[in-house]
Amino acid sequence: MSLRKAYFLIxxxxxxxxxxxxxxKTNFVLGEEVTVFNWFKIHFIENEGMAWGTKLPGEYGxxxxxxxxxxAVAGIxxxxWDSVRNHKSSNYLIVAIALIFAGALGNIIDxxxxxxxxxxxYQQLAVMFSEEPYGTWFHGQVVDMFYFPIIKxxxxxEWVPFIGGRPFTFFNAIFNVADVAISTGVGILIVFNKKAFHKGDA
Incomplete structure (x- = not known):
């Protein structure tokens, strides 16, 4: 795959x-939910930190x-670039890297x-280019919205370790397109590992 095609995918x-x-962000109030199907909902949340809502402590976290x-995105x-230009790596690897790069960059923009x-x-629809922004540079929150509570x-x-006796929901994560891209890219590297790291066209 050429760099041009990889850039187009990104x-x-x-x-x-x-x-x-x-x-x-501009049509949902924080926490608002719309049911598409019983197992698929649009649920607006904002993620302040890493995956699964994890936060780094401290003022500068x-x-x-x-x-x-x-x-990290610069490295990816x-x-x-190096995989396409210097090593003519397999298309599996190039697509996987492009997906991971696009997903990481998408969340960085947020x-x-x-x-x-x-x-x-919170309790209102957000306005783009507002005169009263909610944060500062580098302190924005990542927008998540896809929710698939297949089992709710x-x-x-009681005998199930850790979660016994409590209501269980699968799949409980709320995510966005960027997260899907990253997960898909990583999945390609895991499932098609031998093909991804094989030199030459795949």
Missing amino acids: FILLLVDQVSKIYV KLFLTVFRIF GYWL SVFYGVIFNES DFPMP
């Missing part, structure tokens, strides 16, 4: 990711996380810019 993913986030992501971008572009979403509030037997 562009399309970023476009879909940002359009979906901006739409949800969010800033450190955002800066770290920027350096170089990996993509972290870097959304805090100064949008106002607060299933009563787990």
Whole structure:
């Protein structure tokens, strides 16, 4: 795969990711939910930290996380360029790197810019390019919206370790297009490991 095709894939993913986030951000109040199917809902939340809502402690935790992501994406971008230009790597590897790069960059855009572009979403619809932004540069929150509660509030037997006796929901994560891209890219590297790291066309 050429760099041009990889860049086009990244562009399309970023476009879909940002359009979906901006739409949800400007049309949903924080916490609002719309049921598409019983097993698929659009549920607007904002993620302040890493995956699964994990946060870094301290005043500069969010800033450190955002800066770290920027350096990580720069490294992934170089990996993509190097794989295409110097090693003629398999298409499996190039597509996987492009997916991971697009997803990581999509969430970085939220972290870097959304805090100064949008106002607060709590109990109101956010306005783009607001005069009263909710945050500062590098302190934006990542917009998540896809929720697939395939099994919801299933009563787990008492004997099940850790979660026994409590209602169980599968799949409980709420995510976005960027997260899907990253997960798919990582999945390709795991499932098609031998093909991904085989030199030459796949």
